[in-house]
Amino acid sequence: MTHERMQGSNDDAHAESLSAITLATHDMPRAVRFYEALGFRIVHGGANDAFTSFALGSSFLNLTSETHGPIQFWGRVIIYVSDVDAFYRKALAQGIEPQFTPRDAPWNERYFHLTDPDGHELSFARLL
Template identity: 85%
Template sequence: MSGDQQPDEREARIESLSAITLATRDMDRAVRFYEALGFRMLYGGVNEAFTSFALGSSGSSYLNLTSETHSPIQFWGRVIIYVSDVDAFYRKALAQGIEPQFAPRDAPWNERYFHLTDPDGHELSFARPL
């Protein structure tokens, strides 16, 4: 796009990095570690498969933990990117020949999201708060 062109307002746009999700073999140990550092838990806990902590004073970024019981850990983590319209971004990925892991869905942690995997195996999640 040249400097004088305006973006199409109907096009789905990337807006910000929302969170990074890290795999753990021991949720209890990991939650206690992050709590000891002063991370504020928003969702999940020591007995859950998924836990989310607020980062920073604005609370608009997150560190998530997900249980991974396979040895060795095959899952490095996940980058979560906020977009202007999850469903439109999903259609954009499909139109480019990129096959997401699943269609957009609403999550109990109040986001609409879908995942896809980049050519090197890194998982990307595209999301928007509900």
């Protein structure tokens, strides 16, 4: 499909912006101290939580606690899309198997995850 045709389609789901990056850590208190020292503002979680989110302009830097063995999970890129369900169907139509069907999250987003060929986790989301 050409770029012009994709742009001309009114119902074509497309990526809009980068919402957040989530990084794994073995030591949440140390990681929180590091990002706070850089002036990042906590908007969710904290040193004693398994998940912490810092405001980063209109985006977020998230930390997730991984406590078992070496960090195999590097993190997750969260990409806002125009329509989560349509983007999910688009992935399926291209033979890409997401990890789960779109769902509503308690943090007020609809989202689904998939893994790229190199093992990087991508989350496609939209605010509810």
